[in-house]
Amino acid sequence: MTAPLLVRAARGERTERPPVWLMRQAGRHLPEYRELREEYTFREAIEDPEIAEEITLQPYRRYGVDGVVMFSDILTCLEPLGFDYHIESGVGPVIENPVDGPDDVARRRGDVRDELSFVADLLDRLSESVADEDAVLGFAGGPFTLASYVVAGGVDHRRTAVRTFRARHPDAFLELMERFAGVVAEYLQMQADHGADAVQLFDTYAGVLPPADYEQYVRPLHREILDSVDLPTVEFVRNMGGRLESLAATGADVVGLDWTVDMTRARAELGETPVQGNLDPSLLFAAPETVRDRTAEIIRAAGPEGHILNLGHGVNRDTPIEGVEAFVETAQEWEW
Template identity: 40%
Template sequence: MSLPTTPSATAAAATRLPLIAAATGATPDRRPVWFMRQAGRSLPEYREVRAGHGMLEACFDADLLTEITLQPVRRHGVDAAILFSDIVVPLRAAGIDLDIVAGTGPVIAEPVRDRAGIATIPQLLPESVGSVARGIGTLTAVLRSDHPGTALIGFAGAPFTLASYLIEGGPSRNYERTKSLMYSDPEAWHQLVGRLADITIAFLRMQLEAGVDAVQLFDSWAGMLSLADYREYVQPHSARVLAEVADFGRPRIHFGVGTGELLAAMGEAGADVVGVDWRLPLDTAQRRIGGDRALQGNLDPAILSAPWAVIDREVRRICAEADAAIATGARGHIFNLGHGVLPETDPTVLTRIVELVHTL
């Protein structure tokens, strides 16, 4: 399965980026590696630059988001920078009243729980994320000049995960309000998630137009659903998001937590790369997904606090499982964690993992 070409992109140059090569079935000169939440709380330089700045303030400041995005590239030598942002950024940019509260996460001022609330959800206008686009422009220039082997990944939250925050009003353990709306009023549910898909599409297309090399769609909480519910209530909307950015011809990564039973359906939604959390070996994941998609993952973030001998063993195991997956049809492997870097992680451990993965 080959990616379509675009007039604005230089496909041959992009394929020289190890991450893009692995995602598209080419042969990278090393196994690419990056870490979810690499630009964040585990880095002392991040804490220093964030001092006195709120999370959302940093996400909308072109200079701050540029600096924070580049920090793990300088420190760890990862093969991809991921745009410093948050999945609720496009909701805030569209005009939804919310904040990111330290120790809690996104908090919605007026949760959306009925058709009247759904009707008030606005569209995302490109000018409302102009500072993000400017930051991406700077990032692409710096990476091409100073880190020529490093890709830039953009991202957005998938419609289901955005809906869960809007309905619950913030993080949730059981998603009872979300499921209640989904089951009791399917028409309203699809209207809500369709509007959120529009916002996600607009945000991803802005990032692609600004120059990111790949995008990741985070459906962080889809693992709370059964396979049947995922297929009926979620997959069509994620598939539309992925289809609406396919014309850029750049890899689309799809990831969620606890989605082992959903992997085949997530792959069917149209991703070029499927992210796998730590609960499932990559060769098993490949059998579930099928096809020739690339895989991303999947070291348990908690293992990063173990002795180095344990980490070394686990990294080698995952790479061996990935190679077995490739032997049975996977397009390639991008090494990553099975979720984000934990705040207490020693950054030197991440640097050592990058060095090790590049030898495997």
């Protein structure tokens, strides 16, 4: 059986057209999602496999994307390490028991497969629902991004709290990162066992670290996590335009690019390493013709081998349907 288009691109193969999916494609920009969410809290939606499957499949039915990313959240990995959280409207994630100093890092370690079994159940369902030519995608948050939440107690746009914690308590910071890395690796292995065709590691905020700190604290853990999974892997860290070689050195099969990276330059720097990206999400608010033109520029610059078309970050909540349609259709209609 031929591998899904997205998997072939992740392997660096030449594909007849670029596979396409969007980060955060299952979510707030879809009216059917907003209607369904009126009945459930966010935690209820992600922890009920039947509801999560429906939400996952909504963009698949509407747009015909090539990658179906499971509806979940990066913060699920907090649960096996003893952190409780909730999503507060207008605020975002709130950690109910954040790290209270360096002696509070070593929380109890729960069983990942037991505590996050609802994700395994969701992937089992998706494996039955999604056509063989399309890919089921899993994901997890990276150690630094997860640490930034539990140290700050919630959203910290400058990641000041976790950077300060690293400076004051480097040993405790490293222990916290290693504990997250262990949980994330096991979590991704579980996803592989339950039908994921590829997985993405979102350590979105790690790009705020100085290069030396990224190399010392983050990159070795990323490599450890990605090496533990026998599936195509995508590495995504924002604000790494001048350090793409560091992302490739994690051993990821695919380097995710944010919208600040020039695709032509990225291809020159990364050589044969497959890439994913990288339209600016705000461009989906432009006229459909503009969306098509800018998307075509990215596709041409990336070339026919080893490119997964995506945004440079997630879909914004007020994004017009017409913009997403233009983006996806440009890939679907492409011929090399």
